[in-house]
Amino acid sequence: xxxxxxxGDNGTKLLMESRRSTQTDTLMKYNDxxxxxxxxxxxxxxxxxxxxxxxxxxxRGPPPxxxxxxxxxxxxxxxxxxxxxxxxxxxxxxxxxxxxGALPHLLSDPDLRSRLSPHEVDYLRQYNSSxxxxxxxxxxxxxxxxxxxxxxxxxQVRVRVARECGVVQxxxxxxxxxxxxxxxxxxxxxxxxxxxxxxxxx
Amino acid sequence: xxxxxxxxxxRSGFFNDALDVGQGxxxxxxxxxxxxxxxxxxxxxxxxAVAPPRRLxxxxxxxxxxxxxxxxRHWMNxxxxxxxxxxxxxxxxxxxxxxxxxxxxxxxxxxxxRTSESxxxxxxxxxxxxxxxxxxxxxxxxxRLYKIERYARFITTNADIQTRLTASEREHASRHAKxxxxxxxxxxxxxxxxxxAHLDDTPVFYPSMVTQPDKTRPVFVHALxxxxxxxxxxxxxxxxxxxxxxxxxxxxxxxxxxxxxxxxV
Amino acid sequence: xxxxxxxxxxVTPQELEMIASQQVIEIIPLIAMExxxxxxxxxxxxxPPNKSKIPLWMAVNLKQKKKCHIVPPRWLNVxxxxxxxxxxxxxxxxxxxxxxRFAEIAKVIIDIASDDLENPDQIRSLLKxxxxxxxxxxxxxxxxxxxxxxxxxxxxxxxxxxxxxxxVQSMNILSKxxxxxxxxx
Numbered sequence: 001x002x003x004x005x006x007x008g009d010n011g012t013k014l015l016m017e018s019r020r021s022t023q024t025d026t027l028m029k030y031n032d033x034x035x036x037x038x039x040x041x042x043x044x045x046x047x048x049x050x051x052x053x054x055x056x057x058x059x060r061g062p063p064p065x066x067x068x069x070x071x072x073x074x075x076x077x078x079x080x081x082x083x084x085x086x087x088x089x090x091x092x093x094x095x096x097x098x099x100x101g102a103l104p105h106l107l108s109d110p111d112l113r114s115r116l117s118p119h120e121v122d123y124l125r126q127y128n129s130s131x132x133x134x135x136x137x138x139x140x141x142x143x144x145x146x147x148x149x150x151x152x153x154x155x156q157v158r159v160r161v162a163r164e165c166g167v168v169q170x171x172x173x174x175x176x177x178x179x180x181x182x183x184x185x186x187x188x189x190x191x192x193x194x195x196x197x198x199x200x201x202x
Numbered sequence: 203x204x205x206x207x208x209x210x211x212x213r214s215g216f217f218n219d220a221l222d223v224g225q226g227x228x229x230x231x232x233x234x235x236x237x238x239x240x241x242x243x244x245x246x247x248x249x250x251a252v253a254p255p256r257r258l259x260x261x262x263x264x265x266x267x268x269x270x271x272x273x274x275r276h277w278m279n280x281x282x283x284x285x286x287x288x289x290x291x292x293x294x295x296x297x298x299x300x301x302x303x304x305x306x307x308x309x310x311x312x313x314x315x316r317t318s319e320s321x322x323x324x325x326x327x328x329x330x331x332x333x334x335x336x337x338x339x340x341x342x343x344x345x346r347l348y349k350i351e352r353y354a355r356f357i358t359t360n361a362d363i364q365t366r367l368t369a370s371e372r373e374h375a376s377r378h379a380k381x382x383x384x385x386x387x388x389x390x391x392x393x394x395x396x397x398x399a400h401l402d403d404t405p406v407f408y409p410s411m412v413t414q415p416d417k418t419r420p421v422f423v424h425a426l427x428x429x430x431x432x433x434x435x436x437x438x439x440x441x442x443x444x445x446x447x448x449x450x451x452x453x454x455x456x457x458x459x460x461x462x463x464x465x466x467v
Numbered sequence: 468x469x470x471x472x473x474x475x476x477x478v479t480p481q482e483l484e485m486i487a488s489q490q491v492i493e494i495i496p497l498i499a500m501e502x503x504x505x506x507x508x509x510x511x512x513x514x515p516p517n518k519s520k521i522p523l524w525m526a527v528n529l530k531q532k533k534k535c536h537i538v539p540p541r542w543l544n545v546x547x548x549x550x551x552x553x554x555x556x557x558x559x560x561x562x563x564x565x566x567x568r569f570a571e572i573a574k575v576i577i578d579i580a581s582d583d584l585e586n587p588d589q590i591r592s593l594l595k596x597x598x599x600x601x602x603x604x605x606x607x608x609x610x611x612x613x614x615x616x617x618x619x620x621x622x623x624x625x626x627x628x629x630x631x632x633x634x635v636q637s638m639n640i641l642s643k644x645x646x647x648x649x650x651x652x
Contacts, residue, residue, distance in 0.1 A: 035389075035390075039390070039393045039394060042394050042395065042398060043394070043395055046395040046397065046398065074398060075403065075408070078390075078394065078398050078403070079403075079408060081390045082386055082390060082401075082411075085385065085386055085389050085390060086382075086386070089382070089385060090468060093351070093468045093469075094468055094471075094472070097468065097469060097471070098471070117389065119385055119388050119389045120385075122385075123381060123385045126377075126381045126384075127378075127381060130374055130377040130378060130381065131374070133370075133373070133374070133377070134347075134370055134371075134373075134374040137368075137370045138298075138343075141301065141302070141305065141336070142298065142301075142336055142339060142340065143340075144340050144343055144344060144347075146336075146340060148337065148340050148341040148344055148470075148471070148474070149471055149473070149474070149479070149481075150481060151334070151337055151481050151482060151484070151485035152330065152333040152334055152337055153330075153524075153527075154330070154528075155326065155329050155330050155333050187333070188333060268507060268508060270489070270506055270507050271489070274486055274489065278478070278486070281474070281476075281477075281478060282476070282478075297506070300506050301506070304505075304506060319498070320498050320499055320500050323498065323500065323529070323532070323534065324500055324501070324503055326528070327503075327505070327525055327528060327529075328503070328505065330524070330525075330528060331505050331506055331507065331524075331525075332506075334485065334524065335506055337485075338485075341474075341482075344469040344470055345469075345470055345474075347469035347470075348468050348469040348470035348475065351468060351469065352468070418639075418642055418643075418646075419635070419639060420634070420635045420638040420639055420642070421635075422619070422627050422631070434615045434616050435614055435615040435616075435642070435645065436613065436614070436615035436616075438615070440616055445620065446618065446620050447618070447619045447620045447621070447622055447627070448616055448617065448618050448619065448620075449612075449616065449617040449619060449634055449635070449638060450615065450616040450617070450638075451615075451638075451642060454616070467624055467627055
């Protein structure tokens with residue numbers, strides 16, 4: 001086997017994926033293969049460490065250098081694995097908030113769905129659930145999911161219907177949004193539609 | 203039109219109710235806003251006054267702060283501070299109450315068919331303010347939420363920081379820590395050998411696995427009044443007089459911010 | 468996460484403008500309005516042509532609907548700003564006194580009510596010169612930064628926000644270095 005890679009290469013590969021995800025602002029597909037490879041590597045390293053310890057009869061001397069290297073690698077790999085997963089959940093959280101907490105909308109996107117591991121889907125559901133609990137503490141008027149990037153100047157906004165969204169309930173009654181048409185509406189009533197891409201602000 | 207005002211005064215309390223029930227400041231609220239004048243008067247002092255820090259603060263303590271102004275200050279403090287500051291539950295509740303009553307007042311006015319153009323404008327202004335205040339409160343809550351989720355694991359084991367959270371924030375932190383731990387367990391840890399399967403590593407040269415507030419992070423601090431001297435990292439002491447602005451690690455001025463003697467900008 | 472990346476550890480110019488817009492300004496109303504209790508306080512009555520004091524955000528709203536004229540604050544004019552600029556240039560280190568939120572307030576008024584200003588172009592130009600003079604001093608201040616403290620009195624809120632990333636990061640790094648020095652010693 002002309003494997004010239006060194007300990008920690010796989011861990012680094014995982015981190016590089018995280019870095020690429022951040023740089024392109026896109027969540028890459030969950031790299032199940034690489035994760036499994038790393039986990040296998042961890043088990044092998046553990047066996048190696050154990051056998052080194054058993055072979056080492058000099059209990060009062062310093063540990064064999066090989067053991068230090070292996071232990072360091074184990075620690076680093078573990079950290080890489082955890083960092084990779086934590087980084088992804090943080091990106092998922094960002095996405096969740098960006099879409100105003102519309103979980104069904106997020107999960108119904110087949111492209112995104114295919115990039116998540118089953119555990120990650122569970123995580124999103126649990127995250128959403130916890131937030132729904134938290135959110136219920138505030139009156140219905142204060143929707144914490146609404147945007148916090150653009151301070152309100154005008155209470156009304158001009159929009160164009162980019163995607164079919166049907167009849168929408170607003171404070172002033174119902175509006176039947178026809179695709180391609182323009183409307184002047186209260187921002188608070190339609191913000192979630194803008195965020196999800198049904199309406200376009202003009 | 204002349205009697206109209208009276209009708210609404212009686213019906214919706216749109217005029218001075220808010221003040222009568224003590225929701226406004228003790229002084230006539232007009233004062234609270236006149237700080238631009240105050241700014242100007244100080245600024246017009248003759249040259250040579252370059253060195254002393256100016257006292258062009260928006261709201262000095264001589265003029266009592268309205269709840270909204272106080273909320274804005276807490277919002278900014280929370281945004282700039284690496285730590286989580288004490289939750290302003292009473293203040294928030296008061297503002298939410300005020301929002302509700304303003305919304306009710308609008309509905310009454312809107313339902314009235316006699317509404318003239320100037321009334322429409324008044325309604326629009328009140329609505330705009332409602333949206334402004336909601337925005338602010340939302341942002342405050344989410345600023346805290348961001349930190350709470352980041353430090354969730356730390357929070358579950360630190361009694362001190364827990365005292366600064368509301369009950370629902372504490373519960374959310376606890377749920378969040380659990381969700382996160384569980385996810386890492388299912389995705390990684392449960393497949394690893396026992397000796398590697400925990401989240402309590404303390405290796406050298408690596409950051410801790412438990413993210414906690416970094417109080418050494420530098421912040422811009424603005425003295426709202428003459429402050430007692432503080433100890434700087436280089437061993438010297440700094441005396442900030444009212445209006446002074448400094449960049450310094452958060453822990454240096456943490457207590458001043460807590461006491462309201464300084465704010466973060 | 469609950470805070471979008473742009474808002475973590477910093478404030479956006481829009482947020483600063485929003486905060487600055489709470490400040491009260493004088494207007495000449497073109498419509499009448501009864502005294503009204505807002506959350507910020509009670510404002511009005513508006514009785515044209517009498518001047519009145521209302522929050523800047525309200526003034527902006529009315530101005531955009533052509534329902535008022537804005538009376539510029541006493542510092543937003545050529546004479547005053549020229550004086551400040553001279554003062555600014557006369558001292559190589561300290562910043563001259565300006566209202567804390569002068570940049571935000573000036574921007575808002577110039578944007579929507581330049582017709583209520585005398586010499587808006589010159590005002591713009593003076594503000595730009597002031598900004599540059601003060602920025603130069605900030606850069607010099609960056610050279611003096613250490614791990615402990617840097618005094619920046621009289622700097623405006625928008626100016627602080629602009630230098631924030633670099634200054635905080637610099638002091639942070641110096642701070643960490645200082646701490647590791649003490650550890651080794």
